Amino acid sequence: LQHYLREVISDPVRSAYCKLRVLCRSLAGNAVYVLTVTVPSTSLAECKAKRGFLEFLLSDLPDARLLREIFIFKVIPMLNPDGVVVGNYRCSLAGRDLNRNYRSVLRDSFLCIWYTCNMVKQRVLVVSLFFHSNVVVYCDFHGHSRKNNVFMYGCSDQKDASQCLQERVFPLMMSKNAKDKVSCGRQQCSL
Known part of the structure; x- marks a missing residue:
């Protein structure tokens, strides 16, 4: 996934619609990236879905262009880099299911979730105050056991x-x- 993100950012066509930054560092110190996809500024079974979603958003298709004009997309391609690195698909390095801890206030135990929730809260505030609009959809792409x-x-x-x-x-x-x-x-x- 990191290779793919570097490929996107180095592509002159796709990189015009996105910006990659580190949202936070996980417990093991791995980077949790956020990819912002929108209209170019003037001044990723799961990986396939994420990658297809990103390929579509970054394409030159009319629907993708229209969506970028109307919406700002904040994409965190991998919310659980520590778990994935050690072979877990749901649990963090601490052995906890991140999907069951969105309401946790334990910042240091669930860094990725904490930063994601704060980013969404901040976005909701900014969008509602300055654009008189709202966050429309929060999508979490991942596999399910059943x-x-x-x-x-x-x-x-x-x-x-x-x-x-x-x-x-x-x-x-x-x-x-x-x-x-x-x-x-x-x-x-x-x-």
Whole structure:
């Protein structure tokens, strides 16, 4: 993945749409990268999906150009470099499942998660204050021990009906446009 990121950044066409930086260092000192994909500034089974997603975003296709004009994409290609280096696909170097610790306030135990959450919170604040908009989607690409293809979770707020409807739009659009990958039958989801 790091080789691929260097390849993207050194490509004059694709690098025009993205910027690579280190978000933080993991417990073992490995870099956790964030790739920002958007309109060029004036002044990545999982790896394949990530890579396909990034290839699309960085392409010159009309849909990719339109998405870059409308949205800012913050991409962290690998959130668990320590775990991956020692052969874990879900657990960190400390043996903890990072997906179960998004609410943890233990910064030093879950550095990558802590920095990711803070980046999202900061983005939400900046986007809502200056652009009168909101973070639209947070995507976490990773394998699952029992589920295949694409599945999605939402952050439903039962008190806010409009928010409840808004978070169902993206999964519904995905199910309509990728029927072979996203299933939304009565047994699979509750849209």
